[in-house]
Amino acid sequence: xxxxxxxxxxxxxxxxxxxxxxxxxxxxxxxxxxxxxxxxxxxxxxxxxxxxxxxxxxxxxxxxxxxxxxxxxxxxxxxxxxxxxxxxxxxxxxxxxxxxxxxxxxxxxxxxxxxxxxxxxxxxxxxxxxxxxxxxxxxxxxxxxxxxxxxxxxxxxxxxxxxxxxxxxxxxxxxxxxxxxxxxxxxxxxxxxxxxxxxxxxxxxxxxxxxxxxxxxxxxxxxxxxxxxxxxxxxxxxxxxxxxxxxxxxxxxxxxxxxxxxxxxxxxxxxxxxxxxxxxxxxxxxxxxxxxxxxxxxxxxxxxxxxxxxxxxxxxxxxxxxxxxxxxxxxxxxxxxxxxxxxxxxxxxxxxxxxxxxxxxxxxxxxxxxxxxxxxxxxxxxxxxxxxxxxxxxxxxxxxxxxxxxxxxxxxxxxxxxxxxxxxxxxxxxxxxxxxxxxxxxxxxxxxxxxxxxxxxxxxxxxxxxxxxxxxxxxxxxxxxxxxxxxxxxxxxxxxxxxxxxxxxxxxxxxxxx
Ligand code: ADP
Numbered sequence: 233x234x235x236x237x238x239x240x241x242x243x244x245x246x247x248x249x250x251x252x253x254x255x256x257x258x259x260x261x262x263x264x265x266x267x268x269x270x271x272x273x274x275x276x277x278x279x280x281x282x283x284x285x286x287x288x289x290x291x292x293x294x295x296x297x298x299x300x301x302x303x304x305x306x307x308x309x310x311x312x313x314x315x316x317x318x319x320x321x322x323x324x325x326x327x328x329x330x331x332x333x334x335x336x337x338x339x340x341x342x343x344x345x346x347x348x349x350x351x352x353x354x355x356x357x358x359x360x361x362x363x364x365x366x367x368x369x370x371x372x373x374x375x376x377x378x379x380x381x382x383x384x385x386x387x388x389x390x391x392x393x394x395x396x397x398x399x400x401x402x403x404x405x406x407x408x409x410x411x412x413x414x415x416x417x418x419x420x421x422x423x424x425x426x427x428x429x430x431x432x433x434x435x436x437x438x439x440x441x442x443x444x445x446x447x448x449x450x451x452x453x454x455x456x457x458x459x460x461x462x463x464x465x466x467x468x469x470x471x472x473x474x475x476x477x478x479x480x481x482x483x484x485x486x487x488x489x490x491x492x493x494x495x496x497x498x499x500x501x502x503x504x505x506x507x508x509x510x511x512x513x514x515x516x517x518x519x520x521x522x523x524x525x526x527x528x529x530x531x532x533x534x535x536x537x538x539x540x541x542x543x544x545x546x547x548x549x550x551x552x553x554x555x556x557x558x559x560x561x562x563x564x565x566x567x568x569x570x571x572x573x574x575x576x577x578x579x580x581x582x583x584x585x586x587x588x589x590x591x592x593x594x595x596x597x598x599x600x601x602x603x604x605x606x607x608x609x610x611x612x613x614x615x616x617x618x619x620x621x622x623x624x625x626x627x628x629x630x631x632x633x634x635x636x637x638x639x640x641x642x643x644x645x646x647x648x649x650x651x652x653x654x655x656x657x658x659x660x661x662x663x664x665x666x667x668x669x670x671x672x673x674x675x676x677x678x679x680x681x682x683x684x685x686x687x688x689x690x691x692x693x694x695x696x697x698x699x700x701x702x703x704x705x706x707x708x709x710x711x712x713x714x715x716x717x718x719x720x721x722x723x724x725x726x727x728x729x730x731x732x733x734x735x736x737x738x739x740x741x742x743x744x745x746x
Pocket of ligand 1: 685694700701711713
């Protein structure tokens with residue numbers, strides 16, 4: 233066991249000045265205290281005489297400095313110092329400061345017995361008796377080589393980062409460290425900027441608005457600041473920066489400064505600005521187009537509406553002429569009048585479809601939970617009686633969609649009627665309506681075995697007046713699928729077709745499930 237060879241004077245007064253409690257409890261006896269010091273291995277704890285000779289030695293000292301007690305006690309402590317410190321008289325200077333101020337602390341290189349160096353954290357305290365006479369010094373040394381290496385590695389890492397400006401400020405905002413990224417991004421070399429206030433990087437307007445101070449205040453108060461803004465380089469040019477500021481506090485929680493990470497994100501900002509500009513232009517154009525559409529729709533609505541009265545007159549009077557004077561008319565005239573009636577019928581359907589189509593854009597309907605089967609039933613009720621049995625429906629009555637009932641019924645009717653209409657002459661039509669749940673949606677299909685649609689036409693048939701046949705082959709207005717598309721879109725759904733000529737067609741409607 234290494235021993236404390238010299239205690240600075242035995243007795244109560246020296247114990248007190250060393251902070252050793254003089255009490256009778258066994259754990260507080262001088263002996264126990266001595267054991268504690270001696271057995272400590274993480275710290276070299278030893279005493280020096282007033283002139284700097286080693287007076288005691290513990291296990292930590294033996295472990296860290298490699299000397300045994302009998303080898304070192306009595307030797308001058310300057311033996312632990314590297315030559316450059318001896319030249320400068322550092323050991324004596326440390327004792328002098330400790331004697332004058334009571335304490336000296338330092339981080340620096342020290343030597344082991346084998347001459348190797350370790351990075352030490354050293355605290356020297358003066359030990360005095362009650363009269364103030366200097367009895368010697370207490371010295372605690374820690375080997376913090378690992379910590380220093382970790383700090384060095386960390387510093388090198390930070391230093392080497394060139395994409396980010398990483399630097400620190402004291403609590404007043406003066407620059408205290410500066411990495412290569414900071415030099416690159418901001419244009420100042422470290423030696424020029426260290427000590428200067430960081431508001432140098434801000435625009436005049438930001439300085440006038442006290443932005444730099446506000447950023448530090450926010451970081452100190454909330455523990456973090458994050459933001460973007462224009463900053464100024466040394467050459468006066470500006471860059472758009474993304475900044476993170478964190479407060480640095482000591483172990484007592486006292487604010488000692490700030491760490492700052494800044495990135496130059498000018499390219500991203502430029503891109504976002506361009507996108508924003510395009511988006512605004514697009515919105516403007518859409519607004520203009522919507523206005524035009526609205527005007528056109530209002531126009532078509534009023535025209536269609538106004539056409540109905542004269543149409544009814546033509547139809548009514550032609551009917552009267554045929555009924556009341558039919559017998560007096562030559563056969564040819566009767567035939568012409570029949571054609572007039574057919575034409576008015578077609579025009580009536582056209583006007584009706586146009587009105588439905590424009591109403592779909594004008595009315596403000598809110599889709600709500602709707603039983604799908606109800607819409608299918610409503611549609612089937614409007615199918616020509618002699619064709620009704622050509623439609624097979626297989627829909628689970630519990631399925632509910634988010635829709636507007638009468639609009640959905642109209643849409644299904646249009647699809648079913650098309651399925652019943654576009655058949656090769658002589659073939660019996662057959663249409664199937666099915667539905668199933670697909671995740672959050674309901675998928676409704678209307679399938680026929682008719683003439684089919686070539687791939688290149690499958691898009692355009694959803695536009696107004698787009699027809700693939702003459703009215704003589706297949707009558708129609710060319711508005712049915714436009715109504716389908718607009719109605720479904722307004723209810724938040726989608727519609728598409730799968731088809732091939734001669735193979736029939738399947739129209740799929742996808743609506744949100746309710
Ligand atoms: P309409 O039925 O009044 O002609 P639509 O807008 O309903 O108008 O349909 C547009 C065109 O799409 C039709 O003229 C037809 O050429 C084609 N089409 C629609 N449905 C089918 C179908 N089930 N099978 C084959 N072609 C179809």
